[in-house]
Amino acid sequence: MPVIVYAILDSKQVIDASSHGISSFSSGSGVELEFVSASTLTAMVSSQSDNTLSNSRQEVLAYAGIVDTISKKYSILPMRYGSVVASYADVTALLEKNSELFVNALNKVMNKEEYSLRLFFSHQHQDDFVHEQNVDITRSPPEILLGNTENKNYLLKKYQQHIAEEKRINYIKTIQLAVAKYLVNVTEIVDFKKTTTFGCIVDAVLLIDKGRKNELLELVAAMQSIYPEHNVILTGPWPPYTFAQIKLE
Amino acid sequence: MEEDKILFYAGSANEIIEELEKINPGDQTRINATPENVESGLAKLVLTLIELIRKLMEKQAMRRIEGNSLTEDQIEHLGETLMKLEYKMEELKKIFNLTDKDLNLNLGPLGDLL
Structure with a gap:
């Protein structure tokens, strides 16, 4: 059976x-x-x-x-x-x-519990962020891409997209570092997942001692007030799926 | 998600739901090959891999532009090649009725392929 x-x-x-x-x-x-x-x-x-x-x-x-x-x-x-x-x-x-x-x-x-913490761009801020980057990038294109041919214009567009993506990744890294510094007050066991959408800045899973849920909530509320342009979402407690992965024999 | 699992959120609930759906797109990122649709399932897989290679080529090209290591002729040639590749991919996507969203694979803990 x-x-x-x-x-x-x-x-x-x-x-x-x-x-x-x-x-x-x-x-x-x-x-x-x-x-x-x-x-x-x-x-x-x-x-x-x-x-x-x-x-x-x-x-x-x-x-x-x-x-x-x-x-x-x-x-x-x-x-x-x-x-x-x-x-x-x-x-x-x-x-x-x-x-x-x-x-x-x-x-x-x-005696630990798993929580999920995510930070998203608010839609308004996402538009502002893209706009700011576009203005910044179009100011100083590489000289080799200037010339106004069809091929160069295509590469210039791609280059601007590439720079925008690099800036977005750097911005995400900065925020992730700041979030990690915050979280260290309740735990050092944090797993930052690769962010897969444009709007997602932080996708983290953390393991904290049972009974420290309120501390975590206070921390998250403080984080939200520091980053009002982003939406923070905290869920849990979950069974420790992320931190209990083992290869069975 | 159970409501009692949401401990804190800020912003519009609709915005958050929309973003969560983007993170967990469900079935659409799976290669759903069956005996009936094997052709489109295979096309999706092959085009996803081609798209990955195309994006890697683009990245490499951007690095070379940043490194200022290309001549005028090379730049023209590179631009033409990448443009033609992109147009060809668009044609193939239309033939197999696929969108950009379809050309991705969820690799579990590694995240999305593209």
Whole structure:
């Protein structure tokens, strides 16, 4: 019977789990979760009747919802949707084989929560920023591109776009450095993701100690007042997906 | 996203939703090849790679312009080549009914390809 794995946690957190082998936990979503323990680790799992795993958005969200519910109660390593093994014995084998990896990763996220922090250009400021750059760039084109031929005009346009992009990247780096300096007051565990849209200046994920949420909120509010031209958005707490990535054996 | 997960936001909610949708564009960045549409799925993949190489060539050209290492003839030649490449890409996108948004791939933790 296939078994879906939702999370790995330290057995000490689970009352009775290590001594009884399997006990249960209500996820609040109708799925009955069981604890499967091996040595110092416990996996939270549910069995399913068939081998098929739906790929629907609804199923993925339901899975994420269960992981989220567990993370509110325990410090966990959240598993990804599709973490399915063939039997309870395989769950035990998974825990035993990867014990060291799991323990190290768990130590990293123990009593911590993940938050997402994003800064966007407000649409008005985005237009102003582009306009300012265009005025600046058209002032001093490289001499070799002057001459008013079709080919040179094309290259000049490309060059201006290139300079605008470079300036935007430098601006983003400056803001990211400032944000990192701010965040260091609550944590040093910050992962800045590559920004993928023009409007996104900062896309960061951070791990903070449980109980420091209000400090983080105050910090974010202060950040917003320093950068009124940008929109700050803070979400969380999330299960520590970003900081609990491990390669299983 | 669950509302209780949003702890702080500033600005217009519509603007933020619009930006979040740009960051997580969903299915449109996937190569969705099936037996029925294998031709357009493959075209999307190939054109994405060509577009990546074209953009890299453009970047390299800009570096050379910045380095002031090109003669007048080389500049004319470079401009013509890059322009023709861009026009050709536009033609190919039209043939396969693809837009700039289609020519991108999400590489997970590495971000978008283009």
